[in-house]
Amino acid sequence: MSETLFDLKNVRKYFTRGAEEIHVFDGLNLEIEKGDFVAIMGPSGSGKTTLLNMLGGVDQPTDGEISFSGDRIDNLSEGALANWRATNIGFIFQFYNLMPMLSAARNVELPLLLTNLSAKQRKENVATALELVDLADRTTHKPREMSGGQQQRVAIARAIVSDPKMLLCDEPTGDLDRETADEILSMLQLLNRDFGKTIVMVTHDPLAAKYAKRILHLDKGNFISEEVD
Amino acid sequence: MKIIAQIWTVMVMNIRSLPQRLWMSLAAVLAVAVVIFVLLAFLAMANGFNQTLSGTGSEDIAIVTRDGSQSELNSVISRDGVNIISTAEGIAKDKNGNPIYSAELYVVVDGIKRTTGTEVNIPLRGISSSGVSLRDQVTIIEGRMFESGKNELMIGSSALREFSGFELGREVTFGKTKWKVVGVFSTGGSVFESEVWADARTVQTQFRRGSSFQTMRMRLANTGDITALEKLIEADPRLNFNVETEAKYYAEQGNALSGIVIFGWAVSIVMGAGALAGALNTMFTSVSARTTEIATLRAIGFSNTSAFMGTLFESVVLSLIGGIAGTTLAFAALDGLSASTLSAGFTQVVFTFELSPDLFATGIKLALAIGFIGGFFPAWRAARMPVVKAFG
Known part of the structure; x- marks a missing residue:
């Protein structure tokens, strides 16, 4: 019996630009099951990033419901959403978004500062996460001392170090060459397959999307097709 | 405890990233240092003048002058x-x-x-x-x-x-x-x-x-x-005479220079406004340069308090450095410096600039005030930064 992790019901999202009201979503419905690996594709302006933002609790719908493990998150306060994100979501960004002044280990440790773990426990968890992304020998390196692929692997370690249920990836290979992109995508696949992480990935790249179990095509705020692996 | 760890992390990151904004940060530090130096120069002058006069009067002596x-x-x-x-x-x-x-x-x-x-x-x-x-x-x-x-x-x-x-x-x-x-x-x-x-x-x-x-x-x-x-x-x-103790007489003469204290504060406040504008500009630039960092930390789950405190801390640290530089310079250049000025008797009174620990504290307090006000509004902006900015 599969468990629904995300459930979006009749979600509407409007923006105003000057006097104009832009309807990004006008009644979007979506279910994402635990352990799924969903790729969302679509042209620019189709609403991919807005959807990812709403799933990640960094943006809220104008109307409709978003539930996570059965609990509504669309009506949480800013502070409650921050706590929810810290517990449940790991973000992976296109440009890695690492803190340039911090070492790889310190970057990975950031989400653990929001937990009650001791310094020793945090250090152990950071070492495990960096080992998992094959960067155990780069703990003291600053982002500028690493390649793009290595930086993205640090970002993945940061996303998984607090063991969230969900990974949200915004064009995670958009800034990488094909070979490195394949490494990163294989790593995401491994996290999905062997560690049970539910993943939602926004991408323009059809080759990247093929690593997912399910590909949703979004256009003008509606899912127009779905491919299942 | 968690919030302290968050705030500390943001503070450390901000301070470590200062070299990226070196010249602008140095300009802010310099502006505060100059303000504090000028203020202390006026206050040390008044302090020295008052000490010279108050050191003159005795309660054991009466002085009689024409009423x-x-x-x-x-x-x-x-x-x-x-x-x-x-x-x-x-x-x-x-x-x-x-x-x-x-x-x-x-x-x-x-x-x-x-x-x-x-x-x-x-x-x-x-x-x-x-x-x-x-x-x-x-x-x-x-x-x-x-x-x-x-x-x-x-x-x-x-x-x-x-x-x-x-x-x-x-x-x-x-x-x-x-x-x-x-x-x-x-x-x-x-x-x-x-x-x-x-x-x-x-x-x-x-x-x-x-x-x-x-x-x-x-x-x-x-x-x-x-x-x-x-x-x-x-x-x-x-x-037709007036009698008072010598101590009272010279204390009143010393008051003649109280105007210089007011003038010193007035000049310092005007200059302080300039330093404040510099601090605000520096910190708004700092927040702007760290938009992605701040938004990413917020996306990870860091509180807006940590973003606020981190920015405020950076501003206060810069101003504190300026304050310490200004007071140190004032001590080195002015303390004990001999000068003379026209007294209430239209003659020259020789005195030395006196920089007391109280004046040092006053300088540091003013620097902290500039840092706090100069950092508050940029910190507020950092705290209200939309988290979606993390996604570029």
């Missing part, structure tokens, strides 16, 4: 007046039973300020040997005491340091009369050290003052008690 005169210079006391007042109760007596008092003259002579080469007014005090004994800590550090009836001078060590032409052994011309400098005295840094002293009767003769004096000083039988003198002056219509 309505603002200073010794425009006071007149006749010989008769001196004689009557010297009979008052409340004046201490010497071992022979004579009242201990000194009738003095206070005239202006020309001197040349060493630093500027300009002509300034120097006070020449006509004084008797009993007048010397009414001043605490008088020591002759070079030469000797002037002799009664001779055109001889002693100069205060502060006056000698500030004004040229009064070196020991030199002849000085006042009007048509020549005087010889025979001694240098010290009074422990009080205002008397800014003066030139000569025999009272000789000054009366050479400056054509007849038998009149300008002030009268007397040792009080009871410290601070001038009641008997006041009663005497009130009861006798011939005595």
Whole structure:
């Protein structure tokens, strides 16, 4: 019996630009099951990033419901959403978004500062996460001392170090060459397959999307097709 | 505990990223340093001036001047007046039973300020040997005491340091009369050290003052008690005089420089507004440069309090560095610096800039205030940064 992790019901999202009201979503419905690996594709302006933002609790719908493990998150306060994100979501960004002044280990440790773990426990968890992304020998390196692929692997370690249920990836290979992109995508696949992480990935790249179990095509705020692996 | 760890992390990241905004940060630090330096310069000047004057007055000495005169210079006391007042109760007596008092003259002579080469007014005090004994800590550090009836001078060590032409052994011309400098005295840094002293009767003769004096000083039988003198002056219509303790008299003279404190604060506030604008600009730029970092931390789950405190901390640290630089520079350049200014008596008073721990604290407090206000609004912006900015 599969468990629904995300459930979006009749979600509407409007923006105003000057006097104009832009309807990004006008009644979007979506279910994402635990352990799924969903790729969302679509042209620019189709609403991919807005959807990812709403799933990640960094943006809220104008109307409709978003539930996570059965609990509504669309009506949480800013502070409650921050706590929810810290517990449940790991973000992976296109440009890695690492803190340039911090070492790889310190970057990975950031989400653990929001937990009650001791310094020793945090250090152990950071070492495990960096080992998992094959960067155990780069703990003291600053982002500028690493390649793009290595930086993205640090970002993945940061996303998984607090063991969230969900990974949200915004064009995670958009800034990488094909070979490195394949490494990163294989790593995401491994996290999905062997560690049970539910993943939602926004991408323009059809080759990247093929690593997912399910590909949703979004256009003008509606899912127009779905491919299942 | 979690929030402290978050705030600390953001603070450390902000401070470590300062070299990326080096020049702008240095400009902010410099602006604060200049403001603090200028403020401390004014306050140290006022502090030094006040200390010189407050160090002069004694509660054991009463000073009599003509009623309505603002200073010794425009006071007149006749010989008769001196004689009557010297009979008052409340004046201490010497071992022979004579009242201990000194009738003095206070005239202006020309001197040349060493630093500027300009002509300034120097006070020449006509004084008797009993007048010397009414001043605490008088020591002759070079030469000797002037002799009664001779055109001889002693100069205060502060006056000698500030004004040229009064070196020991030199002849000085006042009007048509020549005087010889025979001694240098010290009074422990009080205002008397800014003066030139000569025999009272000789000054009366050479400056054509007849038998009149300008002030009268007397040792009080009871410290601070001038009641008997006041009663005497009130009861006798011939005595149109004012009496107060020397301590009170010089404290009032010191107030003449209170305006410089107000002026110093006014200048500092105007300059502080400029430094504040610099701090605001620096911090808004800092927040703008770290938009992705701040939004990413917020996306991870960091609180907006940590973003706020981290930015505020950076601003306060920059201002604190500026404050410490400004106060240190002020201490190094100004503390103990000798200067002279026009007193309420229209003569030069020599004093030294005094930078006390209180002034240091004032400078640091002002720097912190600039840092706090300059950081508050950018910090508010950081705290309200939309998290979606993390996604570019």
